[in-house]
Amino acid sequence: YSTTTPYQGYKPEKFTHLHFYFHDVISGDKPTAVKVAEARPTTTLNVKFGVIMIADDPLTEGPDPSSKEVGRAQGMYASTAMKDIVFTMVFNYVFTAGEFNGSTIAVYGRNDIFSKVRELPIIGGTGAFRFARGYALPKTYKIVGLDAVVEYNVFIWH
Amino acid sequence: YSTTTPYQGYKPEKFTHLHFYFHDVISGDKPTAVKVAEARPTTTLNVKFGVIMIADDPLTEGPDPSSKEVGRAQGMYASTAMKDIVFTMVFNYVFTAGEFNGSTIAVYGRNDIFSKVRELPIIGGTGAFRFARGYALPKTYKIVGLDAVVEYNVFIWH
Numbered sequence: 001y002s003t004t005t006p007y008q009g010y011k012p013e014k015f016t017h018l019h020f021y022f023h024d025v026i027s028g029d030k031p032t033a034v035k036v037a038e039a040r041p042t043t044t045l046n047v048k049f050g051v052i053m054i055a056d057d058p059l060t061e062g063p064d065p066s067s068k069e070v071g072r073a074q075g076m077y078a079s080t081a082m083k084d085i086v087f088t089m090v091f092n093y094v095f096t097a098g099e100f101n102g103s104t105i106a107v108y109g110r111n112d113i114f115s116k117v118r119e120l121p122i123i124g125g126t127g128a129f130r131f132a133r134g135y136a137l138p139k140t141y142k143i144v145g146l147d148a149v150v151e152y153n154v155f156i157w158h
Numbered sequence: 159y160s161t162t163t164p165y166q167g168y169k170p171e172k173f174t175h176l177h178f179y180f181h182d183v184i185s186g187d188k189p190t191a192v193k194v195a196e197a198r199p200t201t202t203l204n205v206k207f208g209v210i211m212i213a214d215d216p217l218t219e220g221p222d223p224s225s226k227e228v229g230r231a232q233g234m235y236a237s238t239a240m241k242d243i244v245f246t247m248v249f250n251y252v253f254t255a256g257e258f259n260g261s262t263i264a265v266y267g268r269n270d271i272f273s274k275v276r277e278l279p280i281i282g283g284t285g286a287f288r289f290a291r292g293y294a295l296p297k298t299y300k301i302v303g304l305d306a307v308v309e310y311n312v313f314i315w316h
Contacts, residue, residue, distance in 0.1 A: 001219050001228045002258060004174040010291070010315055032240070034208045037195035052195065054208040056240045074238040074268060075246045076210075090248060092268035104268050106279050124279030126267060130293055 010131060018100075018154040020059045020070050022138065025147045032057045033077075048085065052078045059093060063141050063149055071095040077111070087111040089120055103127030105156065107136060113148075114140075122156055132158040168289060176258075176312040178217045178228050180296065183305045190215045191235075206243065210236045217251060221299050221307055229253040235269070245269040247278055261285030263314065265294060271306075272298075280314055290316040 025032045032055060039050025059071040075091030091107040104127065109120035117139050125132030134156035142149040183190045190213060197208025217229040233249030249265040262285065267278035275297050283290030292314035300307040 001178050002174055002176045002256065004172050004257075007170045007173050007315060034197035036197045036208045036210055036236075052210070054197065054210070054236055054238050056207065056238055072239070074244060076236055076238065090246065092246060094268055106266050106281065108266065108281075124266065124281040124291075126277040126279060126293065130277070130279070131291060 012131065012133070012157045014158055016129075016156045016158065018152070018156065020061060020152055020154075021063045021067075021141060022057055022059055022073055022150040022152055023065050023148075024055060024057050024150070026053070027146050036076075048079050049082050050079060052076055055091075059095075059152075063151070065149070068097065070097045071100075073107075075107070080110075081112075085113055087113060100128050103129045105129050105132055105134075105154070109136075111138065122154065125156070125158060129156060129158050132156050134158075170289065170291070170315045172316055174314045174316065176310070176314065178219060178310050178312075179221045179225075179299060180215055180217055180231055180308040180310055181223050181306075182213060182215045182308070184211070185304050194234075206237050207240050208237065210234055213249075217253075217310075221309070223307070226255065228255045229258075231265075233265070238268075239270075243271055245271060258286050261287045263287050263290055263292075263312070267294075269296065280312065283314070283316060287314060287316050290314050292316075 033053045036054050037052040054076050057073040058069050061068040073091050073093045077087040077089050080088040089109050089111045092104045094104045105122050106124040107120050108123045112118050117137055120136040122134040136152055136154040138150045138152050141151040191211045194212050195210040212234050215231040216227055219226040229252055231249050231251045235245040235247050238246045247267050247269045250262045252262045263280050264282040265278050266281045270276050278294040280292040294312040296308045296310050299309040
């Protein structure tokens, strides 16, 4: 079920910078993220520790949610810190417009959402982003109640 | 708790192609994948958005489930798209036969199960597959009700 040959080499050839806005809506009747699991509340834990959300969050060109959609952030985020709100991000961002339509980047990291700028590793990708390595720098653009608009600058070697 | 020394270099030496069949059974009395979490059903979400399954799916040499077992796909898949059925795959495939017995590959990607051929990044591995990088091309071989047989071709640099 396997054949092994000498390594022919794979070298990244390109560097891509992506800039878009990520919209996470959990309130109202059209949420883009829903709660799927939660720890039984205990008195000792003050912060929302132990929640898993599943999200299909739109990615747009501009900060306005109605601006052009360029992709979707599909995956899970879990609140995994006993102090402050920190999300473990398990996502693939699929791009749906332009040159990278159909390609994905694999995002896997620790998102400390109330710190000014965070860093998330890009650990792989598909299509144009096959073998991708890089990092994303999410920065909160706007918060309305529980819903957030996050500005992303992503740097990818692929 | 850490010591850092100059980088001595690690270069992949081999390229391996794996071919096997992945069996996901969720119906009947011997399921290999079970539901562990789910979003509260809402009227607006038509597709099964927000389900997490945990799986220990057998990998075999041929498409027949009774053909020789070569490994197990152990991990989670979550339905993370509001339109269509798309799974976020968080798996390690452990091989249990032949040269790669005991080695694993880390599979992490977006599985758009109704599209003809999909691509999943291989983001790492252990044993013979330590430092592995590559990709898997799952292709649905057969669907019987909710159960699926998926043909995998996997390409690994390690």
